[in-house]
Amino acid sequence: MKKILLTGGLGFFCTRFTQKYQHTFQILSTDKDDLDITNESSVTETFKMFKPDYVIHAAAIAVTDFCNDHPELAYKINVQGALNVAKACKAVGAKMVFISTEQVFNGNPEPGPYTEDVTPIPDTIYGQNKLEAEHLLQDLIEDLWILRFTWLFGLPERDCNINPNILWNTLNLALEGKKTKITTHEYRGLTYVHEIIDQFHKIFTLPYGLYHIGSHNNDSRYHISEYILSSLGLNDRIHDLIEKDETKFKEHPRDVRLNTGKIRSYGFDFSDTKVAIDKCIQEFHFNMR
Numbered sequence: 628m629k630k631i632l633l634t635g636g637l638g639f640f641c642t643r644f645t646q647k648y649q650h651t652f653q654i655l656s657t658d659k660d661d662l663d664i665t666n667e668s669s670v671t672e673t674f675k676m677f678k679p680d681y682v683i684h685a686a687a688i689a690v691t692d693f694c695n696d697h698p699e700l701a702y703k704i705n706v707q708g709a710l711n712v713a714k715a716c717k718a719v720g721a722k723m724v725f726i727s728t729e730q731v732f733n734g735n736p737e738p739g740p741y742t743e744d745v746t747p748i749p750d751t752i753y754g755q756n757k758l759e760a761e762h763l764l765q766d767l768i769e770d771l772w773i774l775r776f777t778w779l780f781g782l783p784e785r786d787c788n789i790n791p792n793i794l795w796n797t798l799n800l801a802l803e804g805k806k807t808k809i810t811t812h813e814y815r816g817l818t819y820v821h822e823i824i825d826q827f828h829k830i831f832t833l834p835y836g837l838y839h840i841g842s843h844n845n846d847s848r849y850h851i852s853e854y855i856l857s858s859l860g861l862n863d864r865i866h867d868l869i870e871k872d873e874t875k876f877k878e879h880p881r882d883v884r885l886n887t888g889k890i891r892s893y894g895f896d897f898s899d900t901k902v903a904i905d906k907c908i909q910e911f912h913f914n915m916r
């Protein structure tokens with residue numbers, strides 16, 4: 628059985644990954660309490676003891692505002708931590724998966740969807756950290772897959788972490804009943820977390836390199852929220868719960884969508900966002916009608 632070491636093992640992505648693959652791979656799931664990635668010697672020691680075949684480096688501070696407010700801490704974890712993990716991969720001959728983000732494109736003047744060939748211009752600390760880490764890792768190791776994720780969504784599950792995401796956030800709006808403004812000028816790929824996890828074992832068969840990964844979506848954030856409320860059976864409450872914010876991002880619409888043609892050409896498949904939302908709601912038998 629191949630061995631996989633996870634960093635950020637208690638997070639949204641890795642808790643679901645471990646549930647899916649715990650009988651397929653020998654998994655060592657680590658997080659900051661047992662393996663702080665900023666502690667280089669601990670990282671090296673743990674890797675030497677476990678001798679992973681693959682490392683999925685998911686640990687990060689991924690909250691944009693927090694990173695902007697704490698740039699030194701964000702750099703230490705998102706850049707230096709990633710470098711520590713990559714050095715340890717090199718020392719033990721492990722193949723590394725680095726999870727990056729669509730947010731590397733949030734300062735690009737031209738709209739998405741972006742291919743892997745487009746030069747990113749990040750305008751947040753989080754986006755800058757991820758891009759710098761991508762470059763440092765590419766310089767250091769060859770056995771490296773960099774996956775730029777779109778924004779993942781999912782619902783709470785037993786023994787799994789939940790993060791703010793478009794579906795859970797919208798559901799919470801319905802539960803709280805407080806009317807909220809949502810921008811009509813933001814476009815993002817929105818991907819059901821299990822659609823990535825279910826295909827993740829195939830990542831290890833890809834040529835090394837950079838891949839954009841996730842669903843395609845042509846609708847604004849407002850329109851997706853509207854669609855979610857409708858899919859949840861809350862058509863009659865839509866206008867009590869959300870209203871269009873037509874001023875935010877009006878001058879420069881925010882479009883960080885990714886072109887995922889490259890990874891699709893290797894047999895990966897993702898539903899369009901609306902289909903994926905319905906799939907998730909159906910899988911959880913969730914309907915508020």
Ligand SMILES: NC(=O)c1ccc[n+]([C@@H]2O[C@H](COP(=O)([O-])OP(=O)(O)OC[C@H]3O[C@@H](n4cnc5c(N)ncnc54)[C@H](OP(=O)(O)O)[C@@H]3O)[C@@H](O)[C@H]2O)c1
Pocket residue numbers: 634635636637638639640641657658659660662663664665684685686687688689704708726727728729775776777778779780788790
């Ligand atoms: N979820 C998305 O929509 C999305 C989209 C694009 C890219 N990504 C990337 O995908 C990866 C996984 O995302 P996720 O949503 O699963 O994130 P997450 O839930 O925030 O998980 C990250 C984990 O890393 C831990 N961590 C923080 N500092 C650490 C340190 N010094 N040492 C070890 N672990 C540390 C966090 O602990 P604490 O929570 O206690 O800080 C958390 O458990 C991240 O790299 C993220 O940037 C995610």
